[in-house]
Amino acid sequence: MAVLGSSDGGARLTELGRCAVMGILNVTPDSFSDGGRYLDLSHAVAHGIAMRDSGADLVDVGGESTRPGALRVSAEVEAQRVLPVIRDLVAEGVRVSVDTTRASVADAAVEAGAAVVNDVSGGLADPDMAAVVANARVPWILMHWRGHSERMNELAGYEDVIGEVRQELVMRADAAVMAGVDPDRILLDPGLGFAKTAAHNWALLRRLDVLVALGFPVLVGASRKRFLGDLLADASGSPRPHSGRDGATAATSVLAAMAGAWGVRVHDVDSTMDAVAVSTAVRLGASRA
Numbered sequence: 001m002a003v004l005g006s007s008d009g010g011a012r013l014t015e016l017g018r019c020a021v022m023g024i025l026n027v028t029p030d031s032f033s034d035g036g037r038y039l040d041l042s043h044a045v046a047h048g049i050a051m052r053d054s055g056a057d058l059v060d061v062g063g064e065s066t067r068p069g070a071l072r073v074s075a076e077v078e079a080q081r082v083l084p085v086i087r088d089l090v091a092e093g094v095r096v097s098v099d100t101t102r103a104s105v106a107d108a109a110v111e112a113g114a115a116v117v118n119d120v121s122g123g124l125a126d127p128d129m130a131a132v133v134a135n136a137r138v139p140w141i142l143m144h145w146r147g148h149s150e151r152m153n154e155l156a157g158y159e160d161v162i163g164e165v166r167q168e169l170v171m172r173a174d175a176a177v178m179a180g181v182d183p184d185r186i187l188l189d190p191g192l193g194f195a196k197t198a199a200h201n202w203a204l205l206r207r208l209d210v211l212v213a214l215g216f217p218v219l220v221g222a223s224r225k226r227f228l229g230d231l232l233a234d235a236s237g238s239p240r241p242h243s244g245r246d247g248a249t250a251a252t253s254v255l256a257a258m259a260g261a262w263g264v265r266v267h268d269v270d271s272t273m274d275a276v277a278v279s280t281a282v283r284l285g286a287s288r289a
């Protein structure tokens, strides 16, 4: 397991001995779970610090909602949202990743102190992203993605979701390396909920080992997503509200950590730290038995 250190002028993953925890900080009006809560700079920074103080290894700052059907915002608006938050969090000693598909936003975010680029498009949305990441020498999270939010549902067709997600991520990693990105700075992510049905999400969670076996650190983002809400629906079929999904999210974090995932991306850090502690105890217990 690794988090972050610095070497050769860039950021690298270093050994941690447990699953890393990435706290979600969406500075957007319309993200599905926390939209609008952190548009105010002081609220956003306070929440980022609180997640770090709760144990988060990284705070993931995003300025454009990626939920299905979300309206796109301009690069300028996205940058205006995330850069002040990144600067202030970095000034407080918080390790920050920037959640963006835009090279210009990633470049400005790294300049502002972001140590990781989290790209839900896996480099597909912006052909300039690879060069920015290679030049910045920071870790790049390549998430499995097939298109922007307005098309995601129509793109959720698979013969073999595990095999196809694996293959498409391998292609993204190969493209990154071809573009000069250090393979040791590539992380992969199955993109739960992105061009995937609930069944696809469960299948991917069940076979995370296939992605882990590729040798790249794997990040898993199940937190409070719709497939958890549907699983926990009430007798009338109404999905469990977002705020009631942290128990199920913690369970997915245990599964991910036990499968050897590098990290989990979550809204609620406290419950996730407990989940990671359980998985670490079991993994260590197994090695000491």
Ligand SMILES: Nc1nc2ncc(COP(=O)(O)O)nc2c(=O)[nH]1
Pocket (backbone or CB within 6 Å): 024, 026, 031, 032, 033, 062, 066, 067, 099, 118, 119, 120, 141, 143, 189, 191, 192, 219, 220, 221, 222, 223, 265
């Ligand atoms: N790497 C990565 N980044 C992401 N960014 C946004 C969302 C959408 O969820 P949010 O609205 O809760 O941020 N999910 C992911 C994810 O699963 N993996």
